[in-house]
Amino acid sequence: MKEILIGNKVRLARVAKDLTQEQLAIKVGVTRQTIGLIEAGKYNPSIKLCLLIAKFTDTTLNDLFWMDGEDDE
Amino acid sequence: MNKWFQIDEQTETVSGRLSVIFLGLTQIGLYLALMYQRYVLDLPPDYYNDLAIILAFSVLGYWGACLFLGGVIPTLSFRRAIFIYAVICMTIAVPHTIIRGWPAGTEWNSRLLVILGLPAGLVGGYALMAYLGKKRLEKIISSESD
Numbered sequence: 001m002k003e004i005l006i007g008n009k010v011r012l013a014r015v016a017k018d019l020t021q022e023q024l025a026i027k028v029g030v031t032r033q034t035i036g037l038i039e040a041g042k043y044n045p046s047i048k049l050c051l052l053i054a055k056f057t058d059t060t061l062n063d064l065f066w067m068d069g070e071d072d073e
Numbered sequence: 074m075n076k077w078f079q080i081d082e083q084t085e086t087v088s089g090r091l092s093v094i095f096l097g098l099t100q101i102g103l104y105l106a107l108m109y110q111r112y113v114l115d116l117p118p119d120y121y122n123d124l125a126i127i128l129a130f131s132v133l134g135y136w137g138a139c140l141f142l143g144g145v146i147p148t149l150s151f152r153r154a155i156f157i158y159a160v161i162c163m164t165i166a167v168p169h170t171i172i173r174g175w176p177a178g179t180e181w182n183s184r185l186l187v188i189l190g191l192p193a194g195l196v197g198g199y200a201l202m203a204y205l206g207k208k209r210l211e212k213i214i215s216s217e218s219d
Contacts, residue, residue: 030079031079
């Protein structure tokens with residue numbers, strides 16, 4: 001099964017809005033750890049959370065997330 | 074949101090995966106304990122009936138709910154259900170007869186209950202939950218597309 005890797009710019013968008021992980025986490029209603037995991041590419045958020053992050057960082061989904069490539073392994 | 078006990082989608086995902094793993098381990102542990110008491114210690118049913126009830130409730134409840142809420146498990150055609158029923162009956166009957174021998178006259182009812190009744194319950198329960206789960210999802214999808 002092909003593994004699709006999701007790249008993201010959540011950290012850049014958050015820093016551009018001058019938000020800490022904790023502040024963004026409170027705004028979108030998750031834990032700081034979840035924001036950290038998303039930024040590190042270790043957790044794929046739900047579409048609802050993606051939209052909330054995009055809303056509170058004044059960006060779009062296309063700006064924040066993209067398919068990094070495909071891995072056959 | 075309670076700061077001391079925060080649950081979000083990421084923690085739900087992790088706890089969901091861990092729950093499945095530990096539920097499986099618990100069910101296997103209960104099954105092994107049951108088999109040990111039944112076949113190694115050769116205890117009468119009064120000693121392990123409580124374990125059997127808990128195990129049956131856990132396994133049937135979990136898989137029943139999965140089938141119903143998932144709704145993507147294949148539903149069984151009548152022919153396939155009969156075939157699977159026959160295979161399960163044979164899988165139980167052959168080892169049972171080899172281990173415990175041909176049943177005596179008074180044992181036939183209880184032996185047939187295990188060999189024919191248990192698979193009927195399993196296949197019937199599976200078919201029912203898969204059918205209801207599929208109907209449930211189809212109803213949700215059709216109401217969303219209206």
